[in-house]
Amino acid sequence: MELSSQLIKGEVREDEETLEKYSRDASLFKIKPSTVVFPEDTEDIERLVAFVKGHEGLSLTVRSGGSGMTGGSLSESIVVDVRRHLNKLREIGDGYARVQPGMWYRDFEKEVAKRNLLLPSFPASKELCTVGGMVANNAGGERSLVFGKTAKYVEELKVVLDDGNEYTFGPLAKEELDEKLKLQTREGEVYRGIYNIVDENYDLLQKARPKVSKNSAGYYLWNVWDKKTFDLTQLFVGSQGTLGIITDIRFRLIRPKTNERLLIIFLRDIKPLAQIIREVLRFEPETFESYDKSTMMLALRYLPDFVKLLKANIIALGWQFLPEVIMLFTGGMPSMILLAEFTGDSEEEATAKAEQAQAALKKFGVKTRIARTDKEEHKYVTIRRESYNLLRNHITDKRTAPFIDDIVVKPDVLPEFLPRLYDILDDYKKYMVCTVAGHVGDGNFHVIPLMDLRKEESRRIIPELIEKVNRLVLEFEGSLTGEHNDGLIRTPYLEDMYGERVYKLFESTKRVFDPGNIFNPGKKVGGSIEYAMAHIAQTN
Numbered sequence: 253m254e255l256s257s258q259l260i261k262g263e264v265r266e267d268e269e270t271l272e273k274y275s276r277d278a279s280l281f282k283i284k285p286s287t288v289v290f291p292e293d294t295e296d297i298e299r300l301v302a303f304v305k306g307h308e309g310l311s312l313t314v315r316s317g318g319s320g321m322t323g324g325s326l327s328e329s330i331v332v333d334v335r336r337h338l339n340k341l342r343e344i345g346d347g348y349a350r351v352q353p354g355m356w357y358r359d360f361e362k363e364v365a366k367r368n369l370l371l372p373s374f375p376a377s378k379e380l381c382t383v384g385g386m387v388a389n390n391a392g393g394e395r396s397l398v399f400g401k402t403a404k405y406v407e408e409l410k411v412v413l414d415d416g417n418e419y420t421f422g423p424l425a426k427e428e429l430d431e432k433l434k435l436q437t438r439e440g441e442v443y444r445g446i447y448n449i450v451d452e453n454y455d456l457l458q459k460a461r462p463k464v465s466k467n468s469a470g471y472y473l474w475n476v477w478d479k480k481t482f483d484l485t486q487l488f489v490g491s492q493g494t495l496g497i498i499t500d501i502r503f504r505l506i507r508p509k510t511n512e513r514l515l516i517i518f519l520r521d522i523k524p525l526a527q528i529i530r531e532v533l534r535f536e537p538e539t540f541e542s543y544d545k546s547t548m549m550l551a552l553r554y555l556p557d558f559v560k561l562l563k564a565n566i567i568a569l570g571w572q573f574l575p576e577v578i579m580l581f582t583g584g585m586p587s588m589i590l591l592a593e594f595t596g597d598s599e600e601e602a603t604a605k606a607e608q609a610q611a612a613l614k615k616f617g618v619k620t621r622i623a624r625t626d627k628e629e630h631k632y633v634t635i636r637r638e639s640y641n642l643l644r645n646h647i648t649d650k651r652t653a654p655f656i657d658d659i660v661v662k663p664d665v666l667p668e669f670l671p672r673l674y675d676i677l678d679d680y681k682k683y684m685v686c687t688v689a690g691h692v693g694d695g696n697f698h699v700i701p702l703m704d705l706r707k708e709e710s711r712r713i714i715p716e717l718i719e720k721v722n723r724l725v726l727e728f729e730g731s732l733t734g735e736h737n738d739g740l741i742r743t744p745y746l747e748d749m750y751g752e753r754v755y756k757l758f759e760s761t762k763r764v765f766d767p768g769n770i771f772n773p774g775k776k777v778g779g780s781i782e783y784a785m786a787h788i789a790q791t792n
């Protein structure tokens with residue numbers, strides 16, 4: 253049978269406009285698919301898998317919000333848009349919700365907020381992403397400091413495997429696992445295959461677990477089996493659709509605290525950074541973010557845009573930025589600004605925590621202030637969140653080039669790590685400007701260069717710069733990606749990060765689920781930097 257509208261109830265598109273649209277995500281890359289399909293339900297997905305199995309060379313790459321920065325949802329073959337139809341909220345219960353993967357996070361957030369619930373691992377791109385993309389990337393964000401990443405909130409998944417059937421996965425006790433291992437079905441094969449990998453290599457895998465608080469790189473084999481519970485959801489999370497297609501998610505949700513108070517710390521010298529982070533963390537902020545001087549300068553330079561973003565009036569906003577303007581003219585511009593948000597069940601509780609943290613920082617002689625109003629708080633948080641868009645919207649002869657966009661090291665090593673990172677970046681000033689903003693409490697930084705990618709000389713430095721930054725991150729035992737995942741841009745470096753033995757276990761994992769390589773090929777295993785470089789979108 254042809255891949256035509258007769259195969260599925262949903263739409264099948266091969267027109268130029270659709271193919272062009274689906275050839276880009278938020279990454280550096282452009283790859284045109286052969287076909288884009290819009291399955292209406294799980295049965296459609298099952299039919300697509302069966303179809304692709306019967307046609308050599310074809311594959312299925314899921315696309316949801318398309319906000320990924322790695323090229324994870326791009327493919328030369330069939331792209332499966334799950335956002336158009338598989339987007340229903342199925343159930344909200346006491347502390348949980350069941351939802352289809354294509355639901356926008358922003359809509360999900362509104363619905364669960366009606367019951368005073370929250371999925372706290374939302375990314376900075378929460379307006380652009382879906383809940384399925386969050387699971388497949390193991391997304392994290394500002395609240396991951398306290399609440400962790402998406403993996404922690406996935407209780408159950410339904411997934412269509414390569415035999416074209418949907419299965420339900422969740423945590424299993426040893427006796428339940430034994431029953432699965434006996435099954436003479438595709439499900440049984442998958443359980444046996446992964447059980448053998450994680451049990452035989454238990455010590456190696458536990459040692460391979462990244463020593464940082466956030467990681468989206470590789471397959472998280474170390475999280476599947478703790479010798480008591482066996483949980484394959486923890487392998488699907490963050491696997492970027494390379495093991496199967498997620499069709500239904502049950503999330504655990506939290507009850508958020510309602511009062512917040514922001515402490516702002518202006519650092520002229522980053523030498524005491526590690527001690528300051530340690531001191532602030534003692535008071536348990538719910539978020540602990542940072543941005544650098546370049547980001548601050550950008551906000552000042554494009555003040556009218558901030559007026560729009562903050563829905564403020566220019567005079568009121570001018571007053572709000574007065575402290576920064578004074579710093580600028582008195583040469584007192586900080587090199588880094590840290591934002592620690594404290595929460596509580598009452599305003600007094602949140603304020604008390606912020607004041608205690610502020611008092612504890614006195615001994616470092618750093619300038620601090622507690623935001624007095626919600627507006628003031630909003631100003632700082634918006635600069636942090638919108639730095640990427642400011643870059644994108646204003647510098648028109650260059651474009652954002654995420655390729656060292658998500659590095660993580662332990663916060664303790666930041667005073668040594670950051671100057672060395674800036675030294676590397678400084679050597680490439682001729683080709684790019686960049687901002688460094690991130691989740692300082694987790695040691696997770698988003699370095700976003702702006703480059704003219706139409707120029708061959710700019711493109712040429714990308715692999716060179718990636719390798720230098722990766723070497724530095726790995727020297728400090730960090731991870732190449734805390735949240736954004738691997739995709740086309742980082743898969744080629746997974747072996748450098750985990751070593752040959754662990755990388756071979758990633759390859760075995762892929763073979764257990766997907767021996768025919770029909771699910772999102774070239775991501776997680778089998779990627780090459782040459783392929784990635786050959787597919788950079790050469791536009792600004």
Ligand SMILES: Cc1cc2nc3c(=O)[nH]c(=O)nc-3n(C[C@H](O)[C@H](O)[C@H](O)COP(=O)(O)OP(=O)(O)OC[C@H]3O[C@@H](n4cnc5c(N)ncnc54)[C@H](O)[C@@H]3O)c2cc1C
Nearest residue numbers: 316317318319320324375376382385388391392493498735
């Ligand atoms: C400005 C900006 C800021 C960002 N900030 C953050 C951040 O703070 N934290 C963070 O984690 N990420 C961030 N991202 C990256 C990205 O937005 C998130 O990871 C997001 O969760 C991806 O969701 P999506 O719906 O757009 O997924 P997509 O981009 O559509 O897909 C992501 C990957 O998941 C796979 N996939 C999607 N749905 C399924 C499914 N149902 N079954 C199997 N595989 C599937 C895709 O094939 C792809 O490999 C940011 C991106 C931008 C542009």
